[in-house]
Amino acid sequence: MLAPPRPLQIPSGQEAGAGLPESFSLPASLCAGLRFSPEQFAELCQANPEAVWELAADGSLILMTPTGSETGARNGELFFQIKAWARATGRWKAFDSSSGFRLPDDSVLSPDASLVALDRWQALSDSERRGFAPLCPDLVVELASPGDEGPRGLTALRQKMAAYQRNGARLGWLLIPAERAVEIWEPLADPAAQPRRIEAASHLDAAPHCPGLVVELEEIWSG
Secondary structure, eight states, X not given: OOOOOOOOOOOTTSOTTSOOOTTOOOOGGGGGGOOOOHHHHHHHHHHOTTOOEEEOTTSOEEEOOOOOHHHHHHHHHHHXXXXXXXXXXXXXXEEOTXXXXXXXXXXXXXXXXXXXEHXXXXXXXXXHHHSSBSSOOSEEEEEOOSSSOSTTSHHHHHHHHHXXXXXXXXXXXXXXXXXXXXXXXXXXXXXXXXXXXXXXXXXXXXXXXXXXXXXXXXXXXHO
8 A cells, every 4th residue: 555645854954844955856756745835846846957747736746748749749839829929919928838837726737838918927026937927827728648648638637727727717728639629618607617618620719818819720630
């Protein structure tokens, strides 16, 4: 039987809540048993720049893996379209899949692509912008990999979409290339509400949340 998860053990001589030692690193095999505060997680990422993690609301680490090349190409096309629109409007800030956000529930998640209204971004301090920005993006997009295994499978991504929804995202898109389908996650009004699914989707219109943003899906589906 596995031992129950244990909180992060602070080395002797340091107080709980203090920063991690500069040399602290963490083998992937230990991830499942530890819990981190968002501040400790930020320091852990700095000490382990080769690792790709997210932080769940309960303080546990979510170990990510590199995408396959086809998924990476799809993600590049997705970000290209969103970035081009944001630059043209001048009223939004676009973020790629390497950008982490500290959500109100203290999780730290990285959507495959996201948008933040420029006035919300400019309201942050310089230090907040350099770290994991303490907000939930207005638009979040996740791109499912083939199959349902791991952190990029449909089950895990639906849990992420629900987390974005609970934390105030105005609009969420879950793209499912294997089915050429999209799940639309609207702002949370009814706890029992289900995402709306579009079959054989060829484009996505973000109105009224991001008026004028239309993502063409054929290039994304083709990989």
